[in-house]
Amino acid sequence: MEFAKRVSSLQGSAIREMFKLLGDPEMISFAGGAPSPELFPSVELAEISEEIIKNNPAVALQYGVTEGYAPLAEQIRERMRKFGNLKPDNDVLVTSGGQQALDLCFKSLLNEGDVVVVEQPSFIGGLNSLRSYGAKLIGVPVKDTGLDTDMLEDILKRTKIKLLYTITTFQNPSGITMDMATRKRILELAEKYDFYVLEDNPYFELRFKGETMPSIKSMDDTGRVIYAGSFSKVLSAGMRLGWAVARNDIREKMVICKQVSDVHTTVLTQMIAAEFFNRYSLDEHIEKARNFYGKKCSLMLSAMDKYFPDYANFTRPEGGIFLWCALPEYFDTKKLLAKSIKEKVAFVPGFTCAIDMDAPCPDFRLNYSLPADDKIETGIRILADVIKNYDPEKD
């Protein structure tokens, strides 16, 4: 059996096999990447859902348009305008989750062999979608101010790149927020070296510290930036609602690609979201989420300050749901995870966020949105012991 070349480069199973262990009810998992179900506005959504199906079944249960349910698309436009992300000659496309926004952008722009710069570390879903289109990936390290633009320019001087893929705010997996100077520099470089930027921004509204930072898209006057948003982290992940904002010519290609992928996003969940935003304040809902995640992040950081060895360097996110911990080079966090899982604590080893997934990686990602408050301290304490007892010779 000969499969398509594009699938041979995808190691989907490495992660999924690991995640199967998370079914163990005793496991304290910092490996998740989901919003807290405590924040789902389920009573409101249940009522809205019933009303919509009962009163408007001919729309809710019927085929819809590829571009998205019009009232929801308009609400997203309004929200994007508020943040300066909806430029003239740009428009919104509703997608089946943020992942599809990335996938459709790559599908529309990339030919096999096109060079794409990605952050190192980066989001596995973005990396795998890029791999599936045969993109040639070059990694640029993420510093505490965001991706290293000096190193980026070194690459640009010798290599023609088509696209830069960046998660600008509360990056997955690092939790780092790119500073303003870096954002501006990326846009300058995009103009100078003629490449496009996919700004993936699913977490940015979950800020619990510091000041809101303008997106790169909001400073983009030439349509070089494609913006990807998501309701997964601020409303519901299972409803699969995301969007892209792109220059009309790019968006039109993304619409065509979406038509062959899934025709359109589930109408019912689009209508439920639109009506929820009509009746309730998304901003108030997000405010709750900010406080909730901010508290959990503090709990985790306090426990890490208390229990983790000094050689563990970790980020202190101002929002989002992840932080990143770098250990000395002699650690292989794939092996560390095997030990940690025996002690009933799980995390995401850094190799899954790398371009080269076969190289040993001393870093790992922790999630604080899902574990219960009391499990955060317990889990961090256990994990600290696993780290301290790690022996590169024996493990």
Added chain:
Amino acid sequence: MEFAKRVSSLQGSAIREMFKLLGDPEMISFAGGAPSPELFPSVELAEISEEIIKNNPAVALQYGVTEGYAPLAEQIRERMRKFGNLKPDNDVLVTSGGQQALDLCFKSLLNEGDVVVVEQPSFIGGLNSLRSYGAKLIGVPVKDTGLDTDMLEDILKRTKIKLLYTITTFQNPSGITMDMATRKRILELAEKYDFYVLEDNPYFELRFKGETMPSIKSMDDTGRVIYAGSFSKVLSAGMRLGWAVARNDIREKMVICKQVSDVHTTVLTQMIAAEFFNRYSLDEHIEKARNFYGKKCSLMLSAMDKYFPDYANFTRPEGGIFLWCALPEYFDTKKLLAKSIKEKVAFVPGFTCAIDMDAPCPDFRLNYSLPADDKIETGIRILADVIKNYDPEKD
């Protein structure tokens, strides 16, 4: 701006521009491809939806697994077993509508330049997905017994093909059902000439005449057949629920491709469907749809017998929602549509169902599931006049 090569071959807009005219409330549209909203079990689905979100929000609104919501996947397995479609070492993958089942199959199997045989005419969504992967398409005409296997073998003798894409029952757009001899012959040819078959079967339960025909998949002992099913025509199109049945190695690749496309299908609609099938009989629901569409099909055929000129040759489907009408070669149904739309009647011109969309086509597709009963006779009468008044010199 340089887009991906794969999108340059897609003329998505030709159809969509046309469909925008269908918003005119006076238009009698035979151009649709959707189930009748009169058949949506909206009261039941509304109640179920509310219960699920209220009682189980942590599942319904949270990320789910790529393979599909387990209880729904199991119900699909059962249904597939009933029709002999679930072979050993095969499994079900829940998809975001039937379109995604096609797309994931093509994405997993096809490299650019791989040769795929398709029916002529065929479903534009399938053709466009194939185009997006750079497949080289060869068309084989559909006879009244289904695709012409003699012509297929002629092709196979001189060309190595990777896949055959076929809609075996109540084909879109022709309404034709492949006979048993043709089904068996295709399987023999697949063994002899070593190719795979994608059997797209979204309409087969909507039979209102004749006897149920075994699928090609049900006769497949080597896993050469990938089966695509859909709830769009028998439950709800807007819920975006379909599935594939494939040999485990192929299904595993499709799962990986789905993960990068949209992570997973909307959990809420999967749960609603699963609970609907728990509480109510899908078979009874489908029985209603059969009677409903059978009556509409008869109405349309009677009107066509009464009004259409003798030189119009049309199919007499035993199920599904489409029929196909062939006019003499001097007709160009793209031009015919422009005239017909002025008289407020719409249909799908045959060029959209062809490999070469630029060639004039004398055929067209009619849908009978959506127009109201009284509009069927009126619309057919008007369309008959448009056909009779068509002048290839002037039009």
